[in-house]
Amino acid sequence: MALYSRSGRPRPQSGGFELAAWYFMRLSGVALFVLALTHFSLQHFLSDPKDQTANWIFTEAWNSVFRRGLDWLMLVFVLLHGFLGMRTVTMDYLKGGKRTLVLSVLYLVGAAVFAMGTIVVFTVKLPGA
Amino acid sequence: MLFRYRGSEGMVAWAFHRISGIAIFAFVLLHVFDIFLAGASPNAYDDLLKFYASTLGRMMEVLIGAALFYHALNGIRILLMDFWPRLTVYHKQIWYANWVIFIGVGLPGAFIIMRPALGL
Amino acid sequence: MDVNLRILRYNPEGDAAPHWETYQVAVDPMDRVLDLLIKVKAEQDGSLSFRRSCGHGICGSDAMLINGRNRLACRIRVDQLGKKISVAPLPGLPVVKDLIVEMSGFFGKYRTVKPYLINDQPEPERERRQSPGDRARFDDTTKCILCAACTSSCPSFWARPEYVGPAAIVQAHRFIFDSRDEGAAERLEILADENGVWRCRTIFNCVDACPRGINITRAILEVSSAIVGRRG
Amino acid sequence: MDHPFDAIVVGAGGAGLWAALELAREGVNTAVLTKLYPTRSHTGTAQGGVCAALGNLEEDHWEWHMFDTVKGGDYLVDQDAAEILAREAIETVIELEHMGLPFNRTPDGKIDQRRFGGHTSNYGEGPVRRACFAADRTGHMILQTLYQQCIKHGVKFFDEFQVVDLLFEGDPAKGGRAAGVVAHRLADGQLHTFRAKAVLLSTGGFGRMFRITSNAHSLTGDGVALCYRHGIPIQDMEFFQFHPTGIVGIGILLSEAARGEGGTLLNDKGERFMSNYAPKLMELAPRDMVSRAMYQEIRAGRGIGGKDYLYLDVRHLGRKVIEEKLPDITDFARIYQGVEPLKEPVPVQPTAHYAMGGIPTNVFSEVVRDDKGTVVPGLFAAGECACVSVHGANRLGTNSLVDLLVFGRRAGRQMARYAGKVERPQPIADAVEPVRAELEAIRGREASGESVAVIRKELQDVMMDNVGVYRDATLLTAALAKVKELEARNQKVAIADRGSVFNTELLEAQELGYLLDLAHVTVSAALARTESRGAHSREDFPERDDKKWLKHSLAFQGKDGPTLRYKDVSITRFQPKPRTY
Numbered sequence A: 001m002a003l004y005s006r007s008g009r010p011r012p013q014s015g016g017f018e019l020a021a022w023y024f025m026r027l028s029g030v031a032l033f034v035l036a037l038t039h040f041s042l043q044h045f046l047s048d049p050k051d052q053t054a055n056w057i058f059t060e061a062w063n064s065v066f067r068r069g070l071d072w073l074m075l076v077f078v079l080l081h082g083f084l085g086m087r088t089v090t091m092d093y094l095k096g097g098k099r100t101l102v103l104s105v106l107y108l109v110g111a112a113v114f115a116m117g118t119i120v121v122f123t124v125k126l127p128g129a
Numbered sequence B: 001m002l003f004r005y006r007g008s009e010g011m012v013a014w015a016f017h018r019i020s021g022i023a024i025f026a027f028v029l030l031h032v033f034d035i036f037l038a039g040a041s042p043n044a045y046d047d048l049l050k051f052y053a054s055t056l057g058r059m060m061e062v063l064i065g066a067a068l069f070y071h072a073l074n075g076i077r078i079l080l081m082d083f084w085p086r087l088t089v090y091h092k093q094i095w096y097a098n099w100v101i102f103i104g105v106g107l108p109g110a111f112i113i114m115r116p117a118l119g120l
Numbered sequence C: 001m002d003v004n005l006r007i008l009r010y011n012p013e014g015d016a017a018p019h020w021e022t023y024q025v026a027v028d029p030m031d032r033v034l035d036l037l038i039k040v041k042a043e044q045d046g047s048l049s050f051r052r053s054c055g056h057g058i059c060g061s062d063a064m065l066i067n068g069r070n071r072l073a074c075r076i077r078v079d080q081l082g083k084k085i086s087v088a089p090l091p092g093l094p095v096v097k098d099l100i101v102e103m104s105g106f107f108g109k110y111r112t113v114k115p116y117l118i119n120d121q122p123e124p125e126r127e128r129r130q131s132p133g134d135r136a137r138f139d140d141t142t143k144c145i146l147c148a149a150c151t152s153s154c155p156s157f158w159a160r161p162e163y164v165g166p167a168a169i170v171q172a173h174r175f176i177f178d179s180r181d182e183g184a185a186e187r188l189e190i191l192a193d194e195n196g197v198w199r200c201r202t203i204f205n206c207v208d209a210c211p212r213g214i215n216i217t218r219a220i221l222e223v224s225s226a227i228v229g230r231r232g
Numbered sequence D: 001m002d003h004p005f006d007a008i009v010v011g012a013g014g015a016g017l018w019a020a021l022e023l024a025r026e027g028v029n030t031a032v033l034t035k036l037y038p039t040r041s042h043t044g045t046a047q048g049g050v051c052a053a054l055g056n057l058e059e060d061h062w063e064w065h066m067f068d069t070v071k072g073g074d075y076l077v078d079q080d081a082a083e084i085l086a087r088e089a090i091e092t093v094i095e096l097e098h099m100g101l102p103f104n105r106t107p108d109g110k111i112d113q114r115r116f117g118g119h120t121s122n123y124g125e126g127p128v129r130r131a132c133f134a135a136d137r138t139g140h141m142i143l144q145t146l147y148q149q150c151i152k153h154g155v156k157f158f159d160e161f162q163v164v165d166l167l168f169e170g171d172p173a174k175g176g177r178a179a180g181v182v183a184h185r186l187a188d189g190q191l192h193t194f195r196a197k198a199v200l201l202s203t204g205g206f207g208r209m210f211r212i213t214s215n216a217h218s219l220t221g222d223g224v225a226l227c228y229r230h231g232i233p234i235q236d237m238e239f240f241q242f243h244p245t246g247i248v249g250i251g252i253l254l255s256e257a258a259r260g261e262g263g264t265l266l267n268d269k270g271e272r273f274m275s276n277y278a279p280k281l282m283e284l285a286p287r288d289m290v291s292r293a294m295y296q297e298i299r300a301g302r303g304i305g306g307k308d309y310l311y312l313d314v315r316h317l318g319r320k321v322i323e324e325k326l327p328d329i330t331d332f333a334r335i336y337q338g339v340e341p342l343k344e345p346v347p348v349q350p351t352a353h354y355a356m357g358g359i360p361t362n363v364f365s366e367v368v369r370d371d372k373g374t375v376v377p378g379l380f381a382a383g384e385c386a387c388v389s390v391h392g393a394n395r396l397g398t399n400s401l402v403d404l405l406v407f408g409r410r411a412g413r414q415m416a417r418y419a420g421k422v423e424r425p426q427p428i429a430d431a432v433e434p435v436r437a438e439l440e441a442i443r444g445r446e447a448s449g450e451s452v453a454v455i456r457k458e459l460q461d462v463m464m465d466n467v468g469v470y471r472d473a474t475l476l477t478a479a480l481a482k483v484k485e486l487e488a489r490n491q492k493v494a495i496a497d498r499g500s501v502f503n504t505e506l507l508e509a510q511e512l513g514y515l516l517d518l519a520h521v522t523v524s525a526a527l528a529r530t531e532s533r534g535a536h537s538r539e540d541f542p543e544r545d546d547k548k549w550l551k552h553s554l555a556f557q558g559k560d561g562p563t564l565r566y567k568d569v570s571i572t573r574f575q576p577k578p579r580t581y
């Protein structure tokens, strides 16, 4: 049975990975608009880098599960969004072997960065805990 | 071709979006790394922080903030058109509106970031 | 008035690579670039080759890169360009000779989107009815003359020549939004492919280049919206 | 290279594409050859509309349409053909709609119709809405729609293959049959032979013999001239239509649709001068009359600022009508004249537009080679290059598109029938040699000869100035001498391009030869016809002379120029009457 879009035209059953990626870029964009801009403002306008020592991070910034959760969420979105974006850029300008190489490196780095970020967010003890 | 073709607003908007995306991406990698450092080696992190708080560091923060802000605003422009295609008629106007917001919010922002470096 | 006309020449039977040649041409400000090319061919070098037919912007033969933008040579006047004019073949398509590019790839892509009415219902005795509103829905995209100015101005197409390109999507749009057509699902399936609508990065070079003033980006986004299933 | 097919269509305008579509539907192995990409054909420039007595907005009947066609053509129309045209217009337009053509619509969803010059209700009472249209790009939509259908039906196209010779088994003037064509592939300059049982010529018009024309650069009468060179006569060449509203100096057309929607023509004094020439139909009188009226105004010193043009005024139609129904035309005025039609009247002057004459055919689009209707087996012609003759001495606006549809379709059907009956011709030894020699001679000639551009320009000038809207013996005699002189000079025409890839200069030289042949015939036939009828206006013979001249001319190629013969006009329903509007 044909699905109908709101425009009244029958639409295909699926668009595959590209559709998902396209949609996700947009959804994560909206999410990031809030998350990343808030994050940047908090870091730069409500406080100042000169005070943001490691200690400050754990005692002030990350002393609630909520703030940590938020930043982790941002990490997830930023990485997926950024990597999908970089994938597009790479595929636009590189062909064949080079493309495969760069994409592989990107994915590896992505996994590593995701791991690093997640480890910090979850392993650093909450001061109150 | 990219450099020979005289595209107008739309092409410039795209080029900036792409460049800013790549720049933020690079920064994000760095940023996750430094936060990781904060957990793994707080002292090393605090050294790095000194650089962030220096004048040069602040200038880079302004740049990265500008990139993020531009990218965010233009991202919304793209989103608006994606979901309401008839807005494409006004794509140039939206772009200029973005610049107004960019300057209006960005200049004070940059000032706040730079203030300690300017000794104010 | 004299203009300085630079043309990117290429003779496949002699030149290793394209090279610029400069011509001084006496013109009227209301002359079009096509007139200049015809003049150069008549008076200075008969071997200059370019496509042309109708001479008034409706057949789509003479799209080329004029002062850095894709234009129909027969639709752009000297007074819109100034005294220095440069003309090169359409970017992103293989050059055959002088200003002539290989178009078979372009038309091949056009064919892939099933650019024809699909409706297997028995035909009525008289015309199928269509309300003026339904007719207006796809009016813009019926104007396309397949000149390739849009596709060859698109940075996304330059980067990935596999991209079906704005022209093919415009042609698909013309049928997808025609109330008499029943092939929308097939076409959307084709355009949902990785080389379909997702390759558009809303750069708008296509819209700037289109000699028919079609809002191509809007058409593309309407198609992607139809695929995503939101609105059109 | 030899390509065997069952049918070949030369030219991918409206006529050729519809024929190809019919052939494809019948399963005939067909090739379409065109010197342009199909969608570049000049059919795409037709703006105003295509007439069919659908009666969607007001009462209309095909008989009225037939009458208007006959009267519009100043009774030189073959009425059996005109009857077919008017009847089948209706079904072909409906079929186009079924193929997907996006016609403008009436509020209740039917095909919208507008008024057009010379189309009247009840045998001449007043203007009628008969022209079906898609904004002012009807021809564009017809061309696109037919091309789309050809793609759908898998028609085989040979794009940018310019036909440079026709092949026959035996002498076509003595009963030989068509055997195929020779084509020059632009991409590499190779000559290819295409062999087939049935060959259709639909190569369009030849307005490029005039300086100011609405016609494409590619409209050089190739098919017509090739027939002529093979001993097939060409018919009614003295009748060439000048469209009243061309853009001053360049001839780009501002469609009659502008007047159909209510645009008016004004002289220097701001008067609607058509009231003095055609009080009933005013601006919507047939084109020959309007063009003559304009010339008379200009001669009387009432051109704008005393110059050689007048005004087309659409300002009063309002922005909505102009932008919705005449967008392209307005755009042309803006771009090519720098005039804003919403605010200013547009300067216009008559422009060479349409060839009523061409390759003579019968109502099955079969080419005939004499005054008795003897068919050249396997050779067909349709579209502007053919002369059935439904347009007689003057074509009505929109009737050319109808002609393409009706007789293109008939050509396809008849070709399919014919191809089913006969064997494919054998390859002809050295088939390409004559043209190869001809082309090599041009290409090999020392560059010291005259250029194509110079000779073409002189031809266009003399045709425009001496063989235009008004003609007389003095002008025509001078033109004849000039054309002969140019023919002689053309023997030594030389080109700079020695290459084989897209040697467009070589082909332009070849095309110039076609234009010269056709100009020669046009002038000779015009000189011979000592009357005024339709588009042929002799100031030294201002009256129509039915006793002597109610007949078609047929020009055969002779040693030094054409020999003229004549054939009768078929008259069925409407006896010739004086023509007033």
Ligand SMILES: Cc1cc2nc3c(=O)[nH]c(=O)nc-3n(C[C@H](O)[C@H](O)[C@H](O)COP(=O)(O)OP(=O)(O)OC[C@H]3O[C@@H](n4cnc5c(N)ncnc54)[C@H](O)[C@@H]3O)c2cc1C
Pocket (backbone or CB within 6 Å): D010, D011, D012, D013, D014, D015, D016, D033, D034, D035, D036, D037, D038, D040, D041, D042, D043, D044, D045, D046, D047, D048, D049, D050, D138, D139, D161, D162, D163, D164, D202, D203, D204, D205, D214, D215, D216, D218, D219, D222, D223, D253, D255, D353, D354, D382, D383, D384, D385, D397, D398, D399, D400, D401, D402, D404
């Ligand atoms: C500006 C303008 C507006 C018009 N408006 C109207 C209108 O509103 N209504 C109306 O009824 N009529 C109108 N006409 C007239 C009508 O459009 C034409 O008469 C008609 O389109 C001719 O169609 P065709 O199929 O015969 O040829 P064309 O469409 O001219 O096609 C000719 C084809 O032949 C090919 N060809 C030519 N020579 C060769 C060769 N040697 N080898 C291979 N291929 C060749 C070309 O490539 C092309 O494909 C208009 C004409 C003009 C110029």
Ligand code: HEM
Pocket (backbone or CB within 6 Å): A025, A026, A028, A029, A030, A032, A033, A034, A036, A037, A078, A079, A081, A082, A083, A084, A085, A086, A088, A089, B017, B018, B020, B021, B022, B024, B025, B028, B068, B071, B072, B073, B074, B075, B076, B078, B079, C200, C201, C202
């Ligand atoms: C702040 C809010 C953000 C919004 C609203 C946003 C929005 C978008 C959108 C809509 C696209 C798709 C563009 C297209 O398809 O043409 C995109 C691309 C991209 N984004 Fe973001 N983005 C944001 C933040 C980020 C961040 C933080 C990064 C860095 C990791 C980033 C990196 C990229 C990259 C690399 C691309 C690909 C660029 C391209 O294809 O040209 N974005 N962004």
Ligand code: SF4
Pocket (backbone or CB within 6 Å): C143, C144, C145, C146, C147, C148, C149, C150, C151, C166, C167, C170, C206, C209, C210, C211, C212, C213, C214, C216
């Ligand atoms: S959409 Fe416009 S630019 Fe693109 S091919 Fe069609 S007419 Fe040309």
Ligand code: F3S
Pocket (backbone or CB within 6 Å): C153, C154, C155, C156, C157, C165, C166, C199, C200, C201, C202, C203, C204, C205, C206, C207, C216, C217, C220
């Ligand atoms: S230029 Fe290309 S990216 Fe999209 S808006 Fe036009 S197709």
Ligand code: FES
Pocket (backbone or CB within 6 Å): C051, C052, C053, C054, C055, C056, C057, C058, C059, C060, C061, C062, C063, C072, C073, C074, C075
């Ligand atoms: S020559 Fe036809 S579009 Fe320019």
